[in-house]
Amino acid sequence: MTIRVHNDLTGKKEDFVPLRPGRVTFYLCGPTVYGRAHIGNLRTFVSFDVIRRYLRYRGHEVTFVRNVTDVDDRMIKRSQERGITIDELATQYIELFETDQRSLNILPPEVAPRATAHVPEIIGLIERLLQKGLAYEADGDVYFSIEAYPEYGQLTRQSLDEMQAGARVEVNERKRHPLDFALWKRQKPGEPAWNSPWGPGRPGWHIECSAMAMKYLGDTLDIHAGGIDLLFPHHENELAQSSGVTGKPFARYWLHGAFLNFEGEKMSKSLGNVFDLGELSRRYDPEVLRFFYLSVHYRSPLSLSDELLQSARSALERLKNLQDNLRYQVEHGALQQVTPDEADLLSRLGEYRRRFIEQMDDDFNSAAALAVIFQLTREVNLLVARGGSAELARGVLALFDEWAGVLGVLQTGPNPITDAEVEALVTRRQEARRAKNWSEADRIRDRLAAQGIVLEDTPQGVRYKRK
Numbered sequence: 001m002t003i004r005v006h007n008d009l010t011g012k013k014e015d016f017v018p019l020r021p022g023r024v025t026f027y028l029c030g031p032t033v034y035g036r037a038h039i040g041n042l043r044t045f046v047s048f049d050v051i052r053r054y055l056r057y058r059g060h061e062v063t064f065v066r067n068v069t070d071v072d073d074r075m076i077k078r079s080q081e082r083g084i085t086i087d088e089l090a091t092q093y094i095e096l097f098e099t100d101q102r103s104l105n106i107l108p109p110e111v112a113p114r115a116t117a118h119v120p121e122i123i124g125l126i127e128r129l130l131q132k133g134l135a136y137e138a139d140g141d142v143y144f145s146i147e148a149y150p151e152y153g154q155l156t157r158q159s160l161d162e163m164q165a166g167a168r169v170e171v172n173e174r175k176r177h178p179l180d181f182a183l184w185k186r187q188k189p190g191e192p193a194w195n196s197p198w199g200p201g202r203p204g205w206h207i208e209c210s211a212m213a214m215k216y217l218g219d220t221l222d223i224h225a226g227g228i229d230l231l232f233p234h235h236e237n238e239l240a241q242s243s244g245v246t247g248k249p250f251a252r253y254w255l256h257g258a259f260l261n262f263e264g265e266k267m268s269k270s271l272g273n274v275f276d277l278g279e280l281s282r283r284y285d286p287e288v289l290r291f292f293y294l295s296v297h298y299r300s301p302l303s304l305s306d307e308l309l310q311s312a313r314s315a316l317e318r319l320k321n322l323q324d325n326l327r328y329q330v331e332h333g334a335l336q337q338v339t340p341d342e343a344d345l346l347s348r349l350g351e352y353r354r355r356f357i358e359q360m361d362d363d364f365n366s367a368a369a370l371a372v373i374f375q376l377t378r379e380v381n382l383l384v385a386r387g388g389s390a391e392l393a394r395g396v397l398a399l400f401d402e403w404a405g406v407l408g409v410l411q412t413g414p415n416p417i418t419d420a421e422v423e424a425l426v427t428r429r430q431e432a433r434r435a436k437n438w439s440e441a442d443r444i445r446d447r448l449a450a451q452g453i454v455l456e457d458t459p460q461g462v463r464y465k466r467k
């Protein structure tokens with residue numbers, strides 16, 4: 001079975017085939033840290049956390065990079081209002097973002113690079129664009145020239161006229177074409193600036209993601225993701241800059257998450273209809289919010305309302321009650337014989353497991369995967385009501401733990417590495433050893449060791465133990 005993903009580059013659902021088998025490179029555009037993230041932003045971060053967890057569950061080793069945008073107009077304005085540096089502002093909101101990340105059980109990325117720590121890489125990329133004739137300098141600014149790049153528009157598959165109508169293009173007499181965009185912005189009075197071959201200034205927004213994605217993940221990534229508003233112009237521009245420089249595809253799969261709406265409109269700071277997690281968690285556990293996000297497919301819009309949050313809360317409670325009952329049963333049902341009905345269900349747990357995978361393989365359909373969990377819950381509840389065996393309880397709980405590790409809800413312990421992940425890594429280490437690629441084999445061993453997995457090479461093969 002292969003994972004199928006909806007790729008916005010082609011507009012189609014496709015088989016997911018990473019560039020290097022078993023190893024996925026994944027870049028997600030991260031927060032702009034001029035204020036606390038709202039729960040609309042957080043929907044996007046949870047959606048891609050589930051996708052990342054699922055890829056791991058299916059045996060891929062995922063390197064996940066999520067940047068921090070710590071310089072832009074909003075950062076500068078807010079820091080000036082507050083009389084602090086953009087660095088102080090960023091530090092404050094990065095901490096808050098990390099707190100929200102923990103509350104929502106979003107796994108931290110492997111790398112969380114900050115734009116301002118990558119100015120040399122950004123300048124290097126702009127220089128290459130200038131050398132290739134894809135960019136031009138104008139009075140201390142540098143712009144990408146879309147007319148010099150005929151493939152411009154390949155991600156959104158639109159004509160220049162359509163793009164111009166769809167974008168809020170910045171009017172600026174220094175630009176040769178209205179859709180040209182800034183790679184480097186010269187310093188305005190009172191603004192923070194870095195030295196560059198074009199004088200003091202700061203990077204444009206799009207170029208920061210290209211520079212950081214390619215630095216940490218290589219010229220061609222497997223997955224590039226963000227909220228749907230980033231599709232155009234941000235991702236179109238990232239693609240043009242990156243492929244323009246390397247001549248290679250920039251990302252094989254482009255994934256975009258739909259909005260969280262409130263009262264019929266996108267939740268957004270500029271509309272003023274936002275809630276943050278601090279406000280929401282006075283009434284709902286963050287786990288309820290995460291569960292609510294999962295109740296629809298990540299590409300479908302979701303409307304926030306008290307009614308829906310309350311039904312998410314009671315649905316989650318039903319699942320947690322079952323877990324509690326089963327735990328009780330493990331402790332007290334040791335003498336209980338497995339009934340024929342239970343034996344039948346035990347023999348079908350693998351089928352439930354397969355159906356969950358089938359739904360998640362279908363473009364990470366968490367809503368349909370939850371329906372599978374609820375179906376099992378109904379079946380088990382009927383059996384538990386008649387008093388059940390420890391064996392059944394153990395079997396169902398183990399399956400719930402597996403699902404919890406993917407969805408990031410219903411988890412009873414910390415995020416452990418699953419057996420499937422360990423086995424996939426052990427197999428790859430074996431392959432590396434057969435190919436005499438000792439450094440790769442050691443790297444995998446160290447990676448496992450960091451997660452408390454100890455490997456033992458025995459004459460019968462490799463065994464592993466959890467510390």
Ligand code: AMP
Nearest residue numbers: 031032040041044226227259260266267
């Ligand atoms: P920002 O911090 O503004 O750069 O946004 C961070 C992420 O949140 C981006 O991927 C946006 O696409 C996403 N985003 C913004 N508003 C919403 C919303 N209402 N629902 C879902 N995602 C959103």
Ligand code: ZN
Nearest residue numbers: 029030209234
């Ligand atoms: Zn980006």
